[in-house]
Amino acid sequence: MFMSKMHAAAPISPHRGPRDDSLGARLTSFVDHHANVLYPAPAIIALLALFVVPIAFTVYLSFQSWSLSATYLPKFVGLQNYVNLVTESRFHQALLNTFYYTILVLIIQLPLGIVMALIFNRPFWGRGVARTLFLFPMMATPVASLIGWRLILDPSTGVFRLLAPLGVPPITLLATDKLLIPTFVAIDTWQWTPFVALLMLAGLSGLPVEPFEAATIDGASSWQIFWQITLPLLRPVVIVAALFRIIDTLKVFDTIFVLTTGGVGSAGETLNIYAYRESFEYFHMGYAASLLVVFFLIILLFSLVLMRIRRGE
Amino acid sequence: MTVTTSQLHARRIWKRRLNSSLFYLLVIVSMLPFVLPFVWMLMNSLKNALDITAIPPKLVFVPTLQNYRKIVSDPNLLLYFRNSAIIALGSTSLGLILGLPAAYSIARYRQSQLSLGVLLARIIPGMSLLVPWFIFFTFTRLRDTLVAMTATHLTITLPLAIWIMIGFFEDFPRELEDAAVVDGCSVTGALLRVAVPIVMPGIIVSFILGFTFSWNNFLYSMMIGGPATRTLPVVAYNQIDMYRTDWGAMAASAFVLTLPVLLITLFVQRYIVRGLTFGAVKG
Numbered sequence: 001m002f003m004s005k006m007h008a009a010a011p012i013s014p015h016r017g018p019r020d021d022s023l024g025a026r027l028t029s030f031v032d033h034h035a036n037v038l039y040p041a042p043a044i045i046a047l048l049a050l051f052v053v054p055i056a057f058t059v060y061l062s063f064q065s066w067s068l069s070a071t072y073l074p075k076f077v078g079l080q081n082y083v084n085l086v087t088e089s090r091f092h093q094a095l096l097n098t099f100y101y102t103i104l105v106l107i108i109q110l111p112l113g114i115v116m117a118l119i120f121n122r123p124f125w126g127r128g129v130a131r132t133l134f135l136f137p138m139m140a141t142p143v144a145s146l147i148g149w150r151l152i153l154d155p156s157t158g159v160f161r162l163l164a165p166l167g168v169p170p171i172t173l174l175a176t177d178k179l180l181i182p183t184f185v186a187i188d189t190w191q192w193t194p195f196v197a198l199l200m201l202a203g204l205s206g207l208p209v210e211p212f213e214a215a216t217i218d219g220a221s222s223w224q225i226f227w228q229i230t231l232p233l234l235r236p237v238v239i240v241a242a243l244f245r246i247i248d249t250l251k252v253f254d255t256i257f258v259l260t261t262g263g264v265g266s267a268g269e270t271l272n273i274y275a276y277r278e279s280f281e282y283f284h285m286g287y288a289a290s291l292l293v294v295f296f297l298i299i300l301l302f303s304l305v306l307m308r309i310r311r312g313e
Numbered sequence: 314m315t316v317t318t319s320q321l322h323a324r325r326i327w328k329r330r331l332n333s334s335l336f337y338l339l340v341i342v343s344m345l346p347f348v349l350p351f352v353w354m355l356m357n358s359l360k361n362a363l364d365i366t367a368i369p370p371k372l373v374f375v376p377t378l379q380n381y382r383k384i385v386s387d388p389n390l391l392l393y394f395r396n397s398a399i400i401a402l403g404s405t406s407l408g409l410i411l412g413l414p415a416a417y418s419i420a421r422y423r424q425s426q427l428s429l430g431v432l433l434a435r436i437i438p439g440m441s442l443l444v445p446w447f448i449f450f451t452f453t454r455l456r457d458t459l460v461a462m463t464a465t466h467l468t469i470t471l472p473l474a475i476w477i478m479i480g481f482f483e484d485f486p487r488e489l490e491d492a493a494v495v496d497g498c499s500v501t502g503a504l505l506r507v508a509v510p511i512v513m514p515g516i517i518v519s520f521i522l523g524f525t526f527s528w529n530n531f532l533y534s535m536m537i538g539g540p541a542t543r544t545l546p547v548v549a550y551n552q553i554d555m556y557r558t559d560w561g562a563m564a565a566s567a568f569v570l571t572l573p574v575l576l577i578t579l580f581v582q583r584y585i586v587r588g589l590t591f592g593a594v595k596g
Contacts, residue, residue, distance in 0.1 A: 028502075031500065031501055032501070035500045035501070040427055042414070043414070043415035044427070046411050047430065047472075050464065051434055051437065054445035055437065058445055061444070116343055119343055120340075124340065128582075132578065132579060134347060135582055135585055139577075140575060141529040143531050143546040144549060144571035145350065145567075147354075147564070147567040148350050150553070151563070156560075157366055159370070161367075161368045161369055161370045164368045164369055199590055247435065251439070258553075275440050276440060279444050285448070292438065292441035295438055296438055299436055299437075
């Protein structure tokens with residue numbers, strides 16, 4: 001009975017000529033019949049150890065008070081960390097900054113990415129080279145390109161010196177509170193718009209030809225074609241691009257940390273940076289854990305909403 | 314006045330030429346912002362201390378290699394380079410070894426809950442993993458070891474490898490592999506001898522992207538690494554403070570740090586585009 005069950009699990013039962021009872025053959029047969037469990041097992045164990053256990057520990061920590069000390073062990077404090085979190089004005093500020101950052105990224109990068117995709121969708125001489133150069137901002141090591149950006153923005157080495165002969169005083173974007181997040185977003189746009197454009201390009205190349213032919217025959221202008229045909233057909237890809245950008249933007253760290261050498265003021269502090277400081281600068285492990293749990297839930301919520309929208313199509 | 318057909322024809326040609334040169338102008342203008350920062354970085358790395366802060370900025374100058382000489386004179390540079398390479402190669406290989414059979418199984422037995430779990434790995438903020446790891450590795454005295462570094466980088470490379478490979482295995486014609494099994498090949502044999510050679514492009518994509526993302530990683534390496542396992546991004550970051558106003562050295566180290574990744578990009582761009590857009594558009 002057990003045997004028949006195993007055979008049912010395997011889609012095709014291997015039958016090899018004469019019966020082979022050697023250990024190797026029996027092992028192979030065992031693996032074959034349980035491939036659907038044995039193949040993913042090592043990866044599942046690794047994912048459990050590297051993701052699930054840490055997440056569970058973070059949730060546990062969020063109900064404790066602990067300063068990473070080996071002598072003073074974690075102390076259960078119930079929901080106190082969460083209460084502190086929702087009443088903390090610094091958390092509110094970080095939340096607002098994160099949303100502001102993310103919204104700016106979306107309203108700039110999605111339209112820009114579509115425009116760039118439309119330009120690059122047309123075959124032209126040198127398109128391959130252009131596409132390679134296009135990959136550089138997102139593939140380059142962020143720390144390296146961000147150091148490059150520091151040199152570009154710094155008053156003593158930066159591009160604003162070009163304006164000096166015109167009598168323009170030195171501009172210090174990173175020292176102006178109101179311009180902090182827009183500056184981060186500008187660099188983020190440099191880094192990630194090509195990625196959005198690549199997604200859109202892949203989407204464009206997969207569109208059916210018929211609606212465009214029909215519209216051209218009917219004498220539609222290219223403007224009409226874009227708004228009435230291209231964009232609606234591209235909608236699923238736009239949503240996926242938005243999903244990717246939201247997930248990554250909510251978690252932004254390197255850009256802010258490297259540009260300000262870890263010393264960003266409250267005007268530029270996002271949730272991830274705030275969580276970093278609470279954990280590794282102040283060692284409020286329990287409080288930081290509650291922040292991280294809430295942070296995770298926020299990202300999960302946004303992702304689920306977008307995936308629901310996509311599924312609804 | 315009448316216009317002859319040949320005049321009309323000439324006019325049309327000129328109009329087309331104007332259109333195409335306008336189009337090229339558009340392409341160049343849209344490319345420039347993405348390329349110029351690298352040019353600026355490269356230029357600064359080749360300038361001496363005086364040229365680098367000149368007002369107005371010097372676009373024409375005598376290039377010098379003194380900044381690169383300063384970088385190379387660091388006796389630990391080779392160690393940092395080796396650390397970066399070992400961790401990136403190790404975590405990418407391990408990610409593929411673990412991820413390949415998993416992706417095969419997910420694609421073949423339609424284990425969609427598993428693929429959802431892999432997607433979740435993309436959503437989780439790294440910081441919420443880093444805090445427990447930091448605590449665990451601190452108390453087990455495993456911080457600043459290559460094992461701990463490779464393990465943390467595996468969280469980048471493993472989900473990536475599984476995700477990309479699912480797509481490739483789903484595209485792979487199952488009949489081929491069923492035929493091999495009917496012919497007396499084991500499932501594992503069919504995977505290794507029939508499926509793997511066909512999905513080789515996917516393996517290359519996973520390897521390139523995994524290597525790049527591990528090489529580029531800063532946060533995990535900064536917190537879990539130490540003097541013995543420091544990777545290049547962390548070294549470059551520390552130099553911001555160390556060199557302070559030595560901008561040329563900073564630019565040179567940034568350039569050296571990212572050069573391997575840019576070279577990879579240059580040679581295998583086709584694969585990268587495929588890997589980056591794969592799951593996204595197929596959906």
